[in-house]
Amino acid sequence: MQPQRQFDHSHTTPPTPVTPSSDHPIIRSSDHLNDVTRAMNNMYRYTRYVYDASRKYYLLGRDRMINELRARPGEIVIEVGCGTARNLIQMARLYPQAKFYGLDASEEMLKTAQESIDRAGLTDQIKIAHGFAQNFDPAAMFDIAPGSIDKIVFSYALSMIPPWQESLDHALTLIKPALPATPAGPAQVGGSVHIVDFGSQEGLPKWFRAFLFWWLDLFGVHFRPELPVYVRTLSSKNFKPMITTGLKGYYWLAEIRR
Numbered sequence: 001m002q003p004q005r006q007f008d009h010s011h012t013t014p015p016t017p018v019t020p021s022s023d024h025p026i027i028r029s030s031d032h033l034n035d036v037t038r039a040m041n042n043m044y045r046y047t048r049y050v051y052d053a054s055r056k057y058y059l060l061g062r063d064r065m066i067n068e069l070r071a072r073p074g075e076i077v078i079e080v081g082c083g084t085a086r087n088l089i090q091m092a093r094l095y096p097q098a099k100f101y102g103l104d105a106s107e108e109m110l111k112t113a114q115e116s117i118d119r120a121g122l123t124d125q126i127k128i129a130h131g132f133a134q135n136f137d138p139a140a141m142f143d144i145a146p147g148s149i150d151k152i153v154f155s156y157a158l159s160m161i162p163p164w165q166e167s168l169d170h171a172l173t174l175i176k177p178a179l180p181a182t183p184a185g186p187a188q189v190g191g192s193v194h195i196v197d198f199g200s201q202e203g204l205p206k207w208f209r210a211f212l213f214w215w216l217d218l219f220g221v222h223f224r225p226e227l228p229v230y231v232r233t234l235s236s237k238n239f240k241p242m243i244t245t246g247l248k249g250y251y252w253l254a255e256i257r258r
Contacts, residue, residue, distance in 0.1 A: 036132065040106035058212075059156050061251035065196040066090050068253075073097035075150035078142075080133045080171065081105070081157030085113035085126065091153075092125045101142050103131035133157065133167035138174060149175050154195045159221050165230060168193070172239065178258045190258025195231070196251055198223045203248025228252055 066087060071077050075098045082088055082102025092100050104110050107130055117126050129141040133154075138144040152171040158164040175191025198216070200223070201209040213223055231241045231254050240257040 036105050037107060037130070040104075040109070061196045061246050061253060062087060062155050063090065064246065065153070065155065065194055065253055066094060068255075069095070069151060069153070069194060071095035071098040071151060075099070076101070076144060076148055077151045077153065078102065078138065078149060078174075079153040079155065080136070080167065081154065081160065082113060082128060083109050085116045085128065087153065087155050088113075088126050088128075089116060089120050089122060092120075092122050096125070098125075100126045101138070101144070102126065102128040103133075103136050103141065104128070105130070105132055133161050134163045134170055136170075146174075147176055150191045151175070152191070152193045154193070154197070156197055156221075158195065158227060159197050159216075159224055164224060164227060168195075168227075168230070172234075172256065175258060192255055192257040195227075195254040195256075197227065199245050199249040199252040200225060201249050204250065228254065231256060 069077070069091065071091065072095075075095075077091060077095075077098055077100050079088055079091075079100070079102045082104050083106075085102060088100050088102045091098070102113065104113070110128055110130055113128050117123055117128070127142055131137075131141055138149060139146060152175060154168070154171070158168065161167050171193050175193060176188065178190030179188035181187040198212075198221070201212065216222065228243055231243060234241045234256055238258075242255045242257070243252060245252045
């Protein structure tokens, strides 16, 4: 039985483009290939071919997050750190009337992502671009109007992003604001940010926890105990954070609403 969620009220580098190996060009926003991109390209140049097959065994909780996303028709959803587009494709199939966008720091991963999107026949529903979590511009990258983003997703991404707080804060500035009803129209529901990432493993054997964190560290992935702590403080900034865990603390999920 999954634990119930409860609200916790205690709360530049320009993006660079990719040249894909398909007929559908990936949107680009700069010609500058910075150190982060080079490092990500080196990491995933070959592992991108086996990424989905290997990560399904330990990037747990992703499908639960997708099922709980509840994207409505016409909503705009952006995944930060979309990788191979595995999640974007899953979301697009589950919510066929929503619009999906993804960005990633690795051009190599985006090549695989575009190929996967093409094979799935979802090129009209999913658009991807090269960009950085802490400063991406949805208007420049995807022609998305300011204040119109309904949901932003971080799936095992913040544990890989050194400026994780800056990236999360940036996402929170981009989601749709909640607006009260006026004589001219009904109230507007605010947007939300959704996170799934590695938890503290508190219910699992200590040897497993030590091995997992050691192994993840080899790939530049780090458990960040300060991240859920920071999410809880967002209630003081007029957000509504909601946190839950799964599989004895293996992963945690958050929904942060306006």
